[in-house]
Amino acid sequence: MQDLFxxxxDAIKQQLLHMESQAAEDDLFALGYLIPQxxxxxxxxxxxxxDVTADDFDETFEHWLLTAFDQDHMGDTDRQRITELWQNACHNAEQQGNTAP
Structure with a gap:
Protein backbone atom coordinates (compact mmCIF):
# COMPACT_ATOMS: atom_id res chain seq x y z
CA MET A 1 0.00 0.00 0.00
CA GLN A 2 1.21 3.50 -0.85
CA ASP A 3 2.31 5.76 2.00
CA LEU A 4 -0.07 8.66 1.38
CA PHE A 5 1.75 10.91 3.85
CA ASP A 10 6.69 14.44 -2.38
CA ALA A 11 3.97 15.93 -4.60
CA ILE A 12 4.08 19.24 -2.75
CA LYS A 13 7.87 19.29 -2.72
CA GLN A 14 7.91 18.77 -6.50
CA GLN A 15 5.51 21.68 -6.90
CA LEU A 16 7.70 23.86 -4.70
CA LEU A 17 10.80 22.95 -6.73
CA HIS A 18 8.94 23.77 -9.93
CA MET A 19 7.76 27.07 -8.47
CA GLU A 20 11.33 27.84 -7.38
CA SER A 21 12.63 27.27 -10.91
CA GLN A 22 10.26 29.96 -12.21
CA ALA A 23 10.15 32.25 -9.18
CA ALA A 24 10.71 35.95 -9.05
CA GLU A 25 13.68 36.91 -6.93
CA ASP A 26 11.32 38.14 -4.19
CA ASP A 27 9.96 34.61 -3.68
CA LEU A 28 13.26 32.74 -3.52
CA PHE A 29 13.64 33.18 0.25
CA ALA A 30 10.14 31.88 0.95
CA LEU A 31 10.49 28.90 -1.37
CA GLY A 32 13.96 28.18 -0.04
CA TYR A 33 12.43 28.12 3.43
CA LEU A 34 9.53 25.84 2.49
CA ILE A 35 11.41 23.14 0.59
CA PRO A 36 13.62 21.92 3.45
CA GLN A 37 10.71 22.22 5.89
CA ASP A 51 -3.47 4.67 9.01
CA VAL A 52 -2.69 7.98 7.32
CA THR A 53 -4.17 10.17 4.60
CA ALA A 54 -2.83 12.94 2.41
CA ASP A 55 -4.70 15.39 4.67
CA ASP A 56 -2.52 14.24 7.54
CA PHE A 57 0.57 15.56 5.77
CA ASP A 58 -1.02 18.97 5.24
CA GLU A 59 -2.16 19.21 8.86
CA THR A 60 1.22 18.07 10.18
CA PHE A 61 3.07 20.47 7.90
CA GLU A 62 0.92 23.45 8.85
CA HIS A 63 1.47 22.78 12.55
CA TRP A 64 5.21 22.29 11.93
CA LEU A 65 5.38 25.51 9.92
CA LEU A 66 3.76 27.60 12.67
CA THR A 67 6.24 26.19 15.17
CA ALA A 68 9.15 26.91 12.81
CA PHE A 69 7.92 30.48 12.29
CA ASP A 70 7.97 31.06 16.03
CA GLN A 71 11.36 29.42 16.54
CA ASP A 72 12.85 31.44 13.69
CA HIS A 73 11.18 34.69 14.83
CA MET A 74 9.70 35.02 11.34
CA GLY A 75 8.16 38.41 10.54
CA ASP A 76 4.52 38.79 9.51
CA THR A 77 5.29 39.64 5.88
CA ASP A 78 7.49 36.56 5.44
CA ARG A 79 4.94 34.36 7.25
CA GLN A 80 2.21 35.58 4.94
CA ARG A 81 4.18 35.01 1.73
CA ILE A 82 5.42 31.59 2.83
CA THR A 83 1.85 30.58 3.70
CA GLU A 84 0.58 31.82 0.32
CA LEU A 85 3.23 29.85 -1.55
CA TRP A 86 2.48 26.76 0.57
CA GLN A 87 -1.22 27.04 -0.33
CA ASN A 88 -0.35 27.49 -4.01
CA ALA A 89 1.85 24.39 -3.95
CA CYS A 90 -0.93 22.38 -2.30
CA HIS A 91 -3.44 23.58 -4.88
CA ASN A 92 -1.07 22.88 -7.77
CA ALA A 93 -0.37 19.36 -6.49
CA GLU A 94 -4.12 18.70 -6.35
CA GLN A 95 -4.60 20.09 -9.87
CA GLN A 96 -1.87 17.76 -11.11
CA GLY A 97 -3.77 14.86 -9.56
CA ASN A 98 -0.99 14.13 -7.10
CA THR A 99 -2.43 12.76 -3.87
CA ALA A 100 -5.20 15.23 -3.28
CA PRO A 101 -6.17 15.40 0.36
Whole structure:
Protein backbone atom coordinates (compact mmCIF):
# COMPACT_ATOMS: atom_id res chain seq x y z
CA MET A 1 0.00 0.00 0.00
CA GLN A 2 1.21 3.50 -0.85
CA ASP A 3 2.31 5.76 2.00
CA LEU A 4 -0.07 8.66 1.38
CA PHE A 5 1.75 10.91 3.85
CA UNK A 6 5.06 10.62 2.00
CA UNK A 7 3.37 10.73 -1.40
CA UNK A 8 1.60 13.98 -0.54
CA UNK A 9 4.85 15.45 0.79
CA ASP A 10 6.69 14.44 -2.38
CA ALA A 11 3.97 15.93 -4.60
CA ILE A 12 4.08 19.24 -2.75
CA LYS A 13 7.87 19.29 -2.72
CA GLN A 14 7.91 18.77 -6.50
CA GLN A 15 5.51 21.68 -6.90
CA LEU A 16 7.70 23.86 -4.70
CA LEU A 17 10.80 22.95 -6.73
CA HIS A 18 8.94 23.77 -9.93
CA MET A 19 7.76 27.07 -8.47
CA GLU A 20 11.33 27.84 -7.38
CA SER A 21 12.63 27.27 -10.91
CA GLN A 22 10.26 29.96 -12.21
CA ALA A 23 10.15 32.25 -9.18
CA ALA A 24 10.71 35.95 -9.05
CA GLU A 25 13.68 36.91 -6.93
CA ASP A 26 11.32 38.14 -4.19
CA ASP A 27 9.96 34.61 -3.68
CA LEU A 28 13.26 32.74 -3.52
CA PHE A 29 13.64 33.18 0.25
CA ALA A 30 10.14 31.88 0.95
CA LEU A 31 10.49 28.90 -1.37
CA GLY A 32 13.96 28.18 -0.04
CA TYR A 33 12.43 28.12 3.43
CA LEU A 34 9.53 25.84 2.49
CA ILE A 35 11.41 23.14 0.59
CA PRO A 36 13.62 21.92 3.45
CA GLN A 37 10.71 22.22 5.89
CA UNK A 38 8.80 19.77 3.68
CA UNK A 39 11.71 17.34 3.83
CA UNK A 40 11.97 17.71 7.61
CA UNK A 41 8.29 16.94 8.12
CA UNK A 42 8.61 13.82 5.98
CA UNK A 43 11.66 12.72 7.94
CA UNK A 44 10.57 13.64 11.46
CA UNK A 45 6.83 12.93 11.53
CA UNK A 46 5.74 10.00 13.66
CA UNK A 47 2.81 8.19 12.04
CA UNK A 48 1.53 4.79 10.99
CA UNK A 49 1.69 4.48 7.19
CA UNK A 50 -1.29 2.11 7.25
CA ASP A 51 -3.47 4.67 9.01
CA VAL A 52 -2.69 7.98 7.32
CA THR A 53 -4.17 10.17 4.60
CA ALA A 54 -2.83 12.94 2.41
CA ASP A 55 -4.70 15.39 4.67
CA ASP A 56 -2.52 14.24 7.54
CA PHE A 57 0.57 15.56 5.77
CA ASP A 58 -1.02 18.97 5.24
CA GLU A 59 -2.16 19.21 8.86
CA THR A 60 1.22 18.07 10.18
CA PHE A 61 3.07 20.47 7.90
CA GLU A 62 0.92 23.45 8.85
CA HIS A 63 1.47 22.78 12.55
CA TRP A 64 5.21 22.29 11.93
CA LEU A 65 5.38 25.51 9.92
CA LEU A 66 3.76 27.60 12.67
CA THR A 67 6.24 26.19 15.17
CA ALA A 68 9.15 26.91 12.81
CA PHE A 69 7.92 30.48 12.29
CA ASP A 70 7.97 31.06 16.03
CA GLN A 71 11.36 29.42 16.54
CA ASP A 72 12.85 31.44 13.69
CA HIS A 73 11.18 34.69 14.83
CA MET A 74 9.70 35.02 11.34
CA GLY A 75 8.16 38.41 10.54
CA ASP A 76 4.52 38.79 9.51
CA THR A 77 5.29 39.64 5.88
CA ASP A 78 7.49 36.56 5.44
CA ARG A 79 4.94 34.36 7.25
CA GLN A 80 2.21 35.58 4.94
CA ARG A 81 4.18 35.01 1.73
CA ILE A 82 5.42 31.59 2.83
CA THR A 83 1.85 30.58 3.70
CA GLU A 84 0.58 31.82 0.32
CA LEU A 85 3.23 29.85 -1.55
CA TRP A 86 2.48 26.76 0.57
CA GLN A 87 -1.22 27.04 -0.33
CA ASN A 88 -0.35 27.49 -4.01
CA ALA A 89 1.85 24.39 -3.95
CA CYS A 90 -0.93 22.38 -2.30
CA HIS A 91 -3.44 23.58 -4.88
CA ASN A 92 -1.07 22.88 -7.77
CA ALA A 93 -0.37 19.36 -6.49
CA GLU A 94 -4.12 18.70 -6.35
CA GLN A 95 -4.60 20.09 -9.87
CA GLN A 96 -1.87 17.76 -11.11
CA GLY A 97 -3.77 14.86 -9.56
CA ASN A 98 -0.99 14.13 -7.10
CA THR A 99 -2.43 12.76 -3.87
CA ALA A 100 -5.20 15.23 -3.28
CA PRO A 101 -6.17 15.40 0.36
Missing amino acids: LARG TELVQEMADYNAD
